Amino acid sequence: MRTPIIAGNWKMHKTLEESLELVKGLKDEVSKAKCQVVVCPTFLSLAAVVQELKGTNIDVGAQNMHFEDQGAYTGEISPVMLKHLGVKYVIIGHSERRQYFAETDDMVNKKVLAAYKHGLIPIVCVGETLNERESNSTFEIIGNQIKKGLANLTSEQIEELIVAYEPIWAIGTGKTATAQDANSVIKYIRDKVAQMYGKESAEKMRIQYGGSVKPSTIKEQMAQSDIDGALVGGASLKVDEFAAIVNF
Numbered sequence: 001m002r003t004p005i006i007a008g009n010w011k012m013h014k015t016l017e018e019s020l021e022l023v024k025g026l027k028d029e030v031s032k033a034k035c036q037v038v039v040c041p042t043f044l045s046l047a048a049v050v051q052e053l054k055g056t057n058i059d060v061g062a063q064n065m066h067f068e069d070q071g072a073y074t075g076e077i078s079p080v081m082l083k084h085l086g087v088k089y090v091i092i093g094h095s096e097r098r099q100y101f102a103e104t105d106d107m108v109n110k111k112v113l114a115a116y117k118h119g120l121i122p123i124v125c126v127g128e129t130l131n132e133r134e135s136n137s138t139f140e141i142i143g144n145q146i147k148k149g150l151a152n153l154t155s156e157q158i159e160e161l162i163v164a165y166e167p168i169w170a171i172g173t174g175k176t177a178t179a180q181d182a183n184s185v186i187k188y189i190r191d192k193v194a195q196m197y198g199k200e201s202a203e204k205m206r207i208q209y210g211g212s213v214k215p216s217t218i219k220e221q222m223a224q225s226d227i228d229g230a231l232v233g234g235a236s237l238k239v240d241e242f243a244a245i246v247n248f
């Protein structure tokens, strides 16, 4: 049995004060959640949010990181720094990072390996564009992202890792993939990982769906055989909406 995990990706939203207000509101609302709960604020709010959530059932993740421990990389944040703050998860290869910041599968793989080197759990995002979906290349695109992004790991690392399947055309657009379509791509991801690392480890790995998840969509999504949680953008910015999703 895989424990569901629902994470909120706040993207470039919320000042420090607003971040604290959100988690203060969230703490009690999600305290009885049956799934694991994660929030991913901006780098500037991470330290304060980690402190605020000590002793609660909400874990904290970062939205990105560099793969080097330290160095002359102006504007970047290293896995060592995240680990020292008490951050547990890190989103890697979000489609916005790939699209606007030229992140490649090779960089994703370096970041995944660096996350494990420092005891962080990666949430690795994969997904196809609308063009790719319409030209029937979804499985090929996702297969390549998985093969390259998750290369050179151990079976134990795969068992801990989270994949987020996020069709790019469904992110922030209000369009969601049908729960059945999402489940079939997610099953494909699990098969691909089973080819690379064995069925036993692939069965333990959790795979989230992401793309305009809302309180009204989560039940059906979570009822699918292979969907183990959600990566939530817009709806994670409001206490009542995110709490309703987490308490599905």
Ligand code: PEP
Residues within 6 Å of the ligand: 009, 011, 166, 170, 171, 172, 173, 174, 210, 211, 212, 213, 231, 232, 233, 234, 235
């Ligand atoms: C995301 O940020 O990963 C995401 C899925 O966003 P939204 O829920 O707003 O579509």
